[in-house]
Amino acid sequence: xxxxxxxxxxxxxxxxxxxxxxxxxxxxxxxxxxxxxxxxxxxxxxxxxxxxxxxxxxxxxxxxxxxxxxxxxxxxxxxxxxxxxxxxxxxxxxxxxxxxxxxxxxx
Numbered sequence: 001x002x003x004x005x006x007x008x009x010x011x012x013x014x015x016x017x018x019x020x021x022x023x024x025x026x027x028x029x030x031x032x033x034x035x036x037x038x039x040x041x042x043x044x045x046x047x048x049x050x051x052x053x054x055x056x057x058x059x060x061x062x063x064x065x066x067x068x069x070x071x072x073x074x075x076x077x078x079x080x081x082x083x084x085x086x087x088x089x090x091x092x093x094x095x096x097x098x099x100x101x102x103x104x105x106x107x
Contacts, residue, residue, distance in 0.1 A: 027039040
């Protein structure tokens with residue numbers, strides 16, 4: 001079981017926590033004296049930390065670093081100014097390696 005990094009506040013009717021960097025999308029619940037609450041769906045939004053390099057020629061490979069990208073590309077994608085990159089060379093939950101020539105099914 002994963003623990004929240006930090007509790008901001010806790011009362012009988014409201015709990016505020018910081019979403020930990022290890023959080024995954026899925027069910028969220030509260031455990032009070034061993035009793036589990038009902039579960040609700042929670043989505044961890046993807047977060048982009050860096051693009052390396054931040055300027056490149058068409059066809060160059062770039063690396064996007066962040067979190068919550070998902071472990072595989074599947075239906076996930078990278079967008080350049082609303083143009084979808086159709087394929088990335090590698091895709092993990094924290095890194096994406098994409099070639100800018102794969103934009104918009106042109107390759």
